[in-house]
């Protein structure tokens with residue numbers, strides 16, 4: 001039997017839910033994941049760390065030793081860090097696609113462009129469904145199934161829905177996807193369809209989809225897998241654990257992340273705080289959030305309201321993954337930006353397109369929303385917020401193949417109007433439009449010679 005719509009999600013073990021506003025602690029959460037007292041968002045907390053804090057050196061050596069294990073729970077780059085996650089019951093199987101374990105690349109070309117030699121990319125686009133969402137989904141889907149839910153649901157700009165549909169399918173659950181009609185990429189939509197989700201294209205934007213989902217979960221026995229769900233953020237938190245392990249636990253000076261609904265920045269910030277409290281690291285990197293100019297709710301909230309109240313915007317950007325005007329986790333994000341001494345910046349459509357092509361030219365590529373990180377870094381260097389000798393990590397959240405239309409339009413020169421600066425020499429140098437030729441050796445050799453000269 002599915003749980004009834006007013007059933008609660010009970011804590012089974014090592015964690016509690018804590019309200020981020022009033023601090024109320026509870027071992028239960030209602031299905032909208034809001035505080036029963038004040039209605040704000042919940043986060044997961046581990047009370048036993050106050051009494052018996054895990055030994056940091058033991059943790060590091062456990063986690064490292066699991067790299068050579070063939071146990072599915074160790075092969076997951078998320079569950080490998082399970083000492084810092086909600087505990088599973090002994091008989092509770094995980095739903096995993098071997099998420100995490102994402103590479104940390106150097107970026108020599110972008111390092112030259114920005115003047116920051118120690119520049120790295122943590123590429124979450126190499127996850128099984130092509131985005132960072134998988135790291136959160138393995139945890140939240142596992143807890144959804146163990147709470148007895150048959151249906152999971154999300155509102156999405158595309159990546160969450162692709163990931164949720166995959167993990168639901170692997171876990172034997174049904175999934176319901178709410179996406180804004182015409183405003184997500186076909187690749188992401190096609191993933192949800194192929195993984196068997198019931199996919200509804202709603203005539204609204206992402207914020208409208210999320211509002212509807214919040215009402216739906218109070219009426220129907222579906223478990224919501226948006227990043228309001230604090231189990232999602234626990235899984236996404238492991239990005240930062242894995243990053244620090246890859247850097248031999250030497251914190252970088254800056255971590256730069258795109259901001260949409262602001263779950264991921266909140267999750268990374270939580271991990272940094274916990275790593276510092278558990279003495280896994282001695283200082284926290286500055287966490288900075290970059291948004292598209294047309295979807296800049298956090299930027300405006302910090303600049304115009306000192307982070308005290310949300311300033312919503314009517315979102316518009318070709319980086320559709322972050323086309324969000326009313327970010328749910330804005331309070332969590334404000335807290336982590338302030339706690340780490342980071343900042344928040346916005347970048348134009350032109351800057352996003354250029355940065356995306358520059359990351360592509362590294363042989364890596366990413367989706368447009370991820371490229372805001374490089375575009376933002378350029379601005380932060382100009383403002384002297386980032387110094388040339390500092391170590392910087394960009395979080396690339398999604399795979400290049402997530403939005404091929406954007407990439408093709410860029411290379412053909414159709415993406416942005418000329419007034420947006422799309423025909424500057426710098427942009428033209430990055431363009432590699434496909435060349436249609438007669439099928440002759442001469443034509444190909446001539447093309448090769450011309451390319452050699454350019």
Ligand code: F0G
Pocket residue numbers: 131155156157158159160161227258259260261262263264265321322367369370397398
């Ligand atoms: N980058 C990509 C590729 C994303 O898909 C998203 C969010 C973000 C960045 C922003 O992360 O919301 O945690 O601040 N995508 C969501 C979705 C909203 O539905 O797929 P955030």
